[in-house]
Amino acid sequence: MTTCEEFEVAVEMKLHGALEAAPAAALEQHLTSCASCRSFQQLATHTEQTMNLQATMDSNGFDWEAMKNRVKSAVETNHRRTLQRVGVLALLLLPLMVGINYGAPLRSFFSLAMSLIFIAVVVVASSSWRYRLIREQEGNRGEYLFRYRRDLEQRISRARRALGVSLLPWGLLAWRGEGIDTVHGLSIVGLGVVTLGAALYIWTVERPRWQRQLDTLKP
Amino acid sequence: MTELSPYDEAALLAQARSSSATEREQAFNALFTATRRDVYALCLHLCGNRSDAEDAVQECFVGVHQALPRFRGESRLSTWVYRIALRSAWQVRARHPRGREDLEQGLGKPSDAPAPDDVASARQQTRQIHAAMQKLSEEHRTVLSLFAIDGLGHKQVADVLGIAEGTVWSRLHSARKRLAAELLQAPAVAC
Numbered sequence A: 001m002t003t004c005e006e007f008e009v010a011v012e013m014k015l016h017g018a019l020e021a022a023p024a025a026a027l028e029q030h031l032t033s034c035a036s037c038r039s040f041q042q043l044a045t046h047t048e049q050t051m052n053l054q055a056t057m058d059s060n061g062f063d064w065e066a067m068k069n070r071v072k073s074a075v076e077t078n079h080r081r082t083l084q085r086v087g088v089l090a091l092l093l094l095p096l097m098v099g100i101n102y103g104a105p106l107r108s109f110f111s112l113a114m115s116l117i118f119i120a121v122v123v124v125a126s127s128s129w130r131y132r133l134i135r136e137q138e139g140n141r142g143e144y145l146f147r148y149r150r151d152l153e154q155r156i157s158r159a160r161r162a163l164g165v166s167l168l169p170w171g172l173l174a175w176r177g178e179g180i181d182t183v184h185g186l187s188i189v190g191l192g193v194v195t196l197g198a199a200l201y202i203w204t205v206e207r208p209r210w211q212r213q214l215d216t217l218k219p
Numbered sequence B: 001m002t003e004l005s006p007y008d009e010a011a012l013l014a015q016a017r018s019s020s021a022t023e024r025e026q027a028f029n030a031l032f033t034a035t036r037r038d039v040y041a042l043c044l045h046l047c048g049n050r051s052d053a054e055d056a057v058q059e060c061f062v063g064v065h066q067a068l069p070r071f072r073g074e075s076r077l078s079t080w081v082y083r084i085a086l087r088s089a090w091q092v093r094a095r096h097p098r099g100r101e102d103l104e105q106g107l108g109k110p111s112d113a114p115a116p117d118d119v120a121s122a123r124q125q126t127r128q129i130h131a132a133m134q135k136l137s138e139e140h141r142t143v144l145s146l147f148a149i150d151g152l153g154h155k156q157v158a159d160v161l162g163i164a165e166g167t168v169w170s171r172l173h174s175a176r177k178r179l180a181a182e183l184l185q186a187p188a189v190a191c
Ligand SMILES: [Zn+2]
Pocket: A003, A004, A007, A030, A034, A035, A036, A037, A038
């Protein structure tokens, strides 16, 4: 150690019990002659002790039982919401599967895929509607930015998954050994082309745009 | 802090993965008791006020409760909890970017009873430090807050942050210098 900056790092290491005997002795020696490093040592010790003391004082008077109850009630609310969402999705899916295919069997892959696409469109539209509402509320910019950031992060990770999902129709086609000579095979190919095209578009055009937006919105 | 030994952690993890809901609940309760003080301290330093810190603590433990049965043990359990705490505190902060008055509200609140001089002075210093902390970058605030947790060594801090052990010291040093600069600029806070 030769510079004050190196000795200051050693001060931090000593404060946290990570400095070995030889450098500790060199540090002690330096501290006797360097006022600047001594003042850094005082500041480091003082700020850390104060932060520690404050947290201890605050948490001593904390009602931990009430906090545990808050956590458990939030967990229960989350469970309930998930169940509600699954219920709503199932309710939406059933009539759609019957309706889109004009009463064709429920196990039809095509009608299921169409229903999922429809629901995805509804979800995207409703979430942009929610953003608009939040953005229009005065003084809610923090909440809006927070949700928008989280949403962008989710979109980016979904774009990756969408690429994988877009290969599913082709896998299904290969697995069933079907060609475009049957109506069923043709509809799967159609679906495959649409999903692959959409996923590639999202990956190459939308994903970089979302990433740029996210970079500018980072706190 | 209520230190969790590797043996405690292993037993707790086995309990958390149990098929019995009662056992899972017991595992969560034990983890909550062992880490709550540190999680609170971390959230308090990162958020800068008590009400946001409480929200962050709640979010953190909700996340822990939901993800505990799926935790694969790739790090120490407490390290994993601190990472969730950091994320929760950042999210709460992002939701409530507030002014300085708000940041100081609820922090070392003076009680109705007159405080002795040393307590009052400690409060004033705490407020100054917290106000200065809020002006630092997220990276600097985080490293200072982690090191302020009693008993958390530099290896675990590096693990929580996902950086090399050597980098931890230089980051802590530059954060402390920044904090010192902010403290020098800060006007004295009245009691
Ligand atoms: Zn020096």
